[in-house]
Amino acid sequence: MSNSEFFIGRQPIMNRESNLYGYELLFRGGFDPNEAVFDSGQEATAAVIHNSMMGLGLENIVGQHQAFINFPESFFLSTETPCFSPDNIVVDVLEDVPPTEEVIAGIKVLKEQGYMIALDDFVFKKRLVPLIQLADIIKFDVQYVKPENIPALFTKVKQITNVKIIAERVETKEMFEVCKQAGADYFQGYYFAKPEVISGKQLNVGRHNLILLLEKISDENLHIEQLIEIVERDVGLTHKLMKMAEQYRSLTMPEFSSLRDVMMLFGLKRVQSWATLVSMSILDDIVPEIFNLARTRAVFMRSLAQHEGRGAVDSYYLAGLFSMLDVILQQEMEDALKQLPINEEIKHGICKGANSYGELLTIAKQFESASDHSINSDHVKLYMKALSEVNEMRF
Template sequence: MSNSEFFIGRQPIMNRESKLYGYELLFRGGFDPNEAVFDSGQEATAAVIHNSMMGLGLESIVGQHQAFINFPESFFLSTETPCFSPDNIVVEVLEDVPPTEDVIEGIKVLKGQGYIIALDDFVFKKRLVPLIQLADIIKFDVQYVKPENIPALFTKVKQITNVKIIAERVETKEMFEVCKQAGADYFQGYFFAKPEVISGKQLNVGRHNLILLLEKISDDNLHIDQLIEIVERDVGLTHKLMKMAEQYRSLSMPEFSSLRDVMMLFGLKRVQSWATLVSMSILDDIVPEVFNLARTRAVFMRSLAQHEGHGAVDSYYLAGLFSMLDVILQQEMEDALKQLPINEEIKFGICKGENSYGQLLAIAKQFESASDHGINTDHVKLYMKALSEVNEVRF
């Protein structure tokens, strides 16, 4: 299969006026909104980030609202820079994460980088005071708490720090009113909405390329050009990196025209984190010939652009690589490209074929149709060279 279906659950979090504040994003392996079977919290978190940010795109799922994502202990012990932006992300510390010195230090680093910290399913214990002092938000599961005990519970933590409180599992109007009167700032539960499951299609990644990438990111002498060389071979890896970059790109930044643009924005440390996350959330895939055809177009169009004296030749590679997204994702091309933060000229060339990107793409397609009408001999040499290069490095 050239692409696979993914699922992600989301449940709204409302403010005191019953208006949307954010969504908790949940691991789901299918359409059942209440079923989540996974081997480890680390893998579940990786899947949620992968599916939300590199699948549909975070904005499509939460808009401009906050995205609450559960993180296990290992995340707070990692020295890697997170590959996702702190914008719109709330880092939920799972209830079984112990308040060790290393965990506390990891949370301090994240707060320094701008991440909002929430404590999930919180139960008050004296040893958790260091976590309370660092938290921006605390989530209380109120389902099994007696209504008369809730005000004292909320007051107790607010005496320690000026923290926001989310009342979780609010199932009835009566419980909503009790929690609201007790000082809760936000609310989550069946009274507002049950979790819903969103699904989509995502591009698979060639296992060989992923292994090469993981080998490179462990190299202390790694150079960004080495990463570009590996990522650009694979439509799936390139697409996922572009989708992740969408979350980082501010409105004042120009749209990307090449992988180098994205890599320079991310920096090596975030790219290393991104590659690790992708490896945790992707299964082995069989990649069909359509991926090799897209890569051949990319190599050929870059060579042809250089031959004809066009500038920014890497942008032609990107155009070729994404020129078959409609086939791979089984979408209209405009929809497939819509949420990618790439140059509008590239998108226009792929969709309309009326600028230099479209013209060079048309030449590539001429070879694919086995038409020899008016084919330039120099173009033949370049295309045969592109075929040879792609066949040397199979997915």
């Protein structure tokens, strides 16, 4: 299959005026969207990040609000640079993460990088004071606290540090009022809304390409060109990297014209983190024919652009690679491209067949349908070479 369906849960977090502050994003399995079955917290976190940021797109799930994502101990012990932006991600420290020196050091690094830190399902213990001092938000499951004890609990924590408090599992208006009077800043629970399950489709990734990428990123002498060579041969990897890049768009770089643009922005450390995340989330054994057709277009269009002396030849590769997203994702092409931070000229060429991108894409399509017998002989050689190159990519 060229794509697969995924599910992700979200539950709103409200402020004191009952306005939306953010969402907690929840892992949901692929077979039963209402179940949260996983082998480890690490895999669940990877799936949530992968599906939200490289699947639907974080903006489509939380808008401009905060996204709370649970992270296990291993995340705080890792030396990798997170591949996701700190702009609207709240790092939720799971309740079973021990306050070891290594964990504390990892959280301090994340704070320095601009990430907000929340402590999930918090139960007050003296040994957790170092965590409290680093936290921006503490979440209390108020179902485990007697209502008359809630004010003292919230006051005790706020005496240690100027932290915000989320009251979790608020299920009645009465509990909402108790927590509000006690000084809670935010609220989450069935009183406001049950978790909502949303679904989407994602591009699969060739297993061999992903393993090759993981091997390369561990090489101390790695060059960015080697990464580009691996990623650009796989539509799924390219699409996921572009979706992740959406978070880093800015006024100085509102769109990208090639994988090189994204790689240079990310840097090797962030690309390494991204590749690890993808590998923990999905591994697919099949490279479908539709992917090979997209890759053939990409290789041919770049070669033809180079042959004709056109500039920015890598952007033609990108146009060819994404020219079948509508088929792969089973969406209208405009919708499939809308959330990708790529050059508008590339999008226009793919959707409308206009401009230089559309021109070369049309030539590629003529070879596929054998609809034009007057095609330039140089074009024929380039297309046959592209076919041969893509055939060598198949695993």
